[in-house]
Amino acid sequence: MSGSPTGAEAEPAVTEAEPVTAVDADADADAAAVAAPPPVLSVRGLSVRFRMRGGAHVAAVTDARFDLAAGECLALVGESGCGKSVLASALLGLLPENAQTAGAALLGDGTDLLTADERTLARTVRGRRVGLVPQSPAAHLTPVRTVRSQLEETLRELTGVRRPALREAGEAAAERAAFPAGHLDRYPHELSGGLAQRAATALALIGDAPLLLADEPTTGLDRELVDRTVDELRRHVGDDRALLMITHDLAAAERIADRVAVMYASRIVEIADAADFFGDPGPRHPYARGLLDALPDREFRPVPGMPPELSALPEGCAFAARCERADEACAVVPVLPAEPSSGAACHHPVAAALEASRA
Ligand code: SF4
Numbered sequence: 001m002s003g004s005p006t007g008a009e010a011e012p013a014v015t016e017a018e019p020v021t022a023v024d025a026d027a028d029a030d031a032a033a034v035a036a037p038p039p040v041l042s043v044r045g046l047s048v049r050f051r052m053r054g055g056a057h058v059a060a061v062t063d064a065r066f067d068l069a070a071g072e073c074l075a076l077v078g079e080s081g082c083g084k085s086v087l088a089s090a091l092l093g094l095l096p097e098n099a100q101t102a103g104a105a106l107l108g109d110g111t112d113l114l115t116a117d118e119r120t121l122a123r124t125v126r127g128r129r130v131g132l133v134p135q136s137p138a139a140h141l142t143p144v145r146t147v148r149s150q151l152e153e154t155l156r157e158l159t160g161v162r163r164p165a166l167r168e169a170g171e172a173a174a175e176r177a178a179f180p181a182g183h184l185d186r187y188p189h190e191l192s193g194g195l196a197q198r199a200a201t202a203l204a205l206i207g208d209a210p211l212l213l214a215d216e217p218t219t220g221l222d223r224e225l226v227d228r229t230v231d232e233l234r235r236h237v238g239d240d241r242a243l244l245m246i247t248h249d250l251a252a253a254e255r256i257a258d259r260v261a262v263m264y265a266s267r268i269v270e271i272a273d274a275a276d277f278f279g280d281p282g283p284r285h286p287y288a289r290g291l292l293d294a295l296p297d298r299e300f301r302p303v304p305g306m307p308p309e310l311s312a313l314p315e316g317c318a319f320a321a322r323c324e325r326a327d328e329a330c331a332v333v334p335v336l337p338a339e340p341s342s343g344a345a346c347h348h349p350v351a352a353a354l355e356a357s358r359a
Pocket residue numbers: 285286287317318319320321323324325326327329330334345346347348349
């Protein structure tokens with residue numbers, strides 16, 4: 001595992017007429033350092049296994065690798081049960097006790113989220129350096145306290161705001177997530193699913209954490225609210241902040257993502273620029289292409305078959321049983337290219353064949 005963030009190192013231009021001095025080289029090195037800050041999050045070889053009764057193991061996440069740069073939104077997409085929410089839980093140190101992890105998940109300051117102790121995670125990471133928009137907001141909110149009370153408590157803890165400014169700050173925090181001020185004095189059980197989601201989003205945004213992790217943030221929302229919610233999340237992304245959005249909603253991903261990572265049967269099988277993925281040339285991995293083709297506004301043709309159980313993954317490519325391009329080469333597990341910025345883990349990628357036929 002590489003302990004340092006990846007990234008191309010700029011080489012200074014050298015000509016015979018103008019030899020580079022030590023001062024020039026230092027200046028170039030300084031410029032490169034300024035041009036390439038460390039990723040907000042660098043995930044390397046992250047795997048999660050659950051030990052089950054009888055000695056069985058569930059391979060929930062296998063060898064995940066990606067970087068997330070400041071100012072960037074990466075959408076991690078895939079069907080339910082592919083492992084993407086387990087990956088989110090691993091990044092927050094919220095896995096159950098029967099989980100075993102491997103690899104690394106480094107914040108920009110070098111903190112490894114997989115090995116940090118609970119005290120560090122609770123005091124300095126969750127809410128402050130990693131904000132979470134949860135998958136189940138109703139379960140995330142405290143049931144016996146109003147939304148206003150929970151917003152004000154989080155504001156006190158993360159920003160130090162005190163009365164009398166607290167009430168106005170709480171209403172401003174609610175407004176950021178389009179939570180209506182008239183509902184602030186309600187308890188979580190008095191909220192619709194959409195309002196509970198917006199309350200949870202408002203809480204997650206308070207700390208202005210460098211990394212915002214949104215786990216299925218649009219569940220239960222109608223399309224208009226989906227758009228408002230993801231637009232608000234996108235606004236969180238700034239010069240020194242990044243967003244990892246985990247979703248099965250490809251329309252939401254297309255709306256806000258800079259890059260897309262597709263997960264299938266515990267592995268990231270494709271990473272691509274969003275414009276390439278949703279436009280031309282389109283996804284390179286057959287499963288990723290099938291996901292897009294299944295959308296109603298595309299071919300409305302579902303991917304045939306079902307994904308394998310994570311407790312009984314097949315040898316070789318886990319998509320082979322559903323893939324019309326499978327052949328004997330696919331008995332060997334395909335891996336993403338070593339450069340983590342883009343590529344597909346496939347022996348016969350689709351777009352590559354299309355590009356070749358056009359040439
Ligand atoms: S590796 Fe083979 S089976 Fe797997 S997606 Fe690619 S072509 Fe299909």
